[in-house]
Amino acid sequence: GEDVEQSLFLSVREGDSSVINCTYTDSSSTYLYWYKQEPGAGLQLLTYIFSNMDMKQDQRLTVLLNKKDKHLSLRIADTQTGDSAIYFCAENDSWGKLQFGAGTQVVVTP
Amino acid sequence: DSGVTQTPKHLITATGQRVTLRCSPRSGDLSVYWYQQSLDQGLQFLIQYYNGEERAKGNILERFSAQQFPDLHSELNLSSLELGDSALYFCASSVGAGQYAYNSPLHFGNGTRLTVT
Numbered sequence: 150g151e152d153v154e155q156s157l158f159l160s161v162r163e164g165d166s167s168v169i170n171c172t173y174t175d176s177s178s179t180y181l182y183w184y185k186q187e188p189g190a191g192l193q194l195l196t197y198i199f200s201n202m203d204m205k206q207d208q209r210l211t212v213l214l215n216k217k218d219k220h221l222s223l224r225i226a227d228t229q230t231g232d233s234a235i236y237f238c239a240e241n242d243s244w245g246k247l248q249f250g251a252g253t254q255v256v257v258t259p
Numbered sequence: 260d261s262g263v264t265q266t267p268k269h270l271i272t273a274t275g276q277r278v279t280l281r282c283s284p285r286s287g288d289l290s291v292y293w294y295q296q297s298l299d300q301g302l303q304f305l306i307q308y309y310n311g312e313e314r315a316k317g318n319i320l321e322r323f324s325a326q327q328f329p330d331l332h333s334e335l336n337l338s339s340l341e342l343g344d345s346a347l348y349f350c351a352s353s354v355g356a357g358q359y360a361y362n363s364p365l366h367f368g369n370g371t372r373l374t375v376t
Contacts, residue, residue: 182364191261191349191369237302245353245363246292246315249302 155238155250162258167225169253171238174219181214182239182247183223192237195223225255233257262286263368265350271374277338280371284331284352290314291333292353292365293325297346308333309355340375347372 161167182197198205205212211224239247262285293305304317308327327333347370353363
């Protein structure tokens with residue numbers, strides 16, 4: 150079956166790095182995704198990584214994938230107050246639909 | 260702006276009523292997905308259409324139905340509404356489905372917030 154798990158809450162100080170972790174179960178997933186949801190808003194696609202990659206960097210975002218352990222992480226460098234949001238990890242199936250984790254609420258404190 | 264448009268943004272209705280949520284996908288996207296987001300269930304996949312045909316079904320109640328029209332916009336119909344149907348309903352679109360779906364990220368609209376009183 151498909152199941153994506155994330156920790157529910159992360160508090161980080163402004164300027165520090167944030168690391169959000171995720172585990173997934175479907176080894177056939179070809180892409181893994183990170184979405185951001187700000188209060189009252191939709192889901193914003195942040196980044197995604199192909200399953201045969203180990204790492205992907207995009208400005209302040211670094212995605213690490215350990216396929217053996219089915220572990221995905223998102224690192225946000227120099228975290229800003231605008232990064233406060235809920236972050237969702239997701240895996241896809243062969244038809245493209247996504248299975249989401251419960252989301253990690255990130256709170257950035259001054 | 261994701262390019263996916265959902266209307267209305269908010270909807271307040273009474274139990275037992277029927278509502279229709281509308282979604283216009285991004286230009287060029289052929290697949291439309293509907294998700295429900297509630298506090299207790301999180302993000303739940305409801306249904307997927309590709310180029311007018313139903314492709315996959317998730318945790319969609321029998322009281323709910325959807326369709327995708329020739330111009331690719333989609334509607335989600337919710338009937339005999341119950342208090343528990345109150346949620347945020349998202350539409351997402353992507354370019355492909357089937358063998359090309361795996362490399363098509365989903366882009367989400369801002370959702371329709373449904374409140375059933």
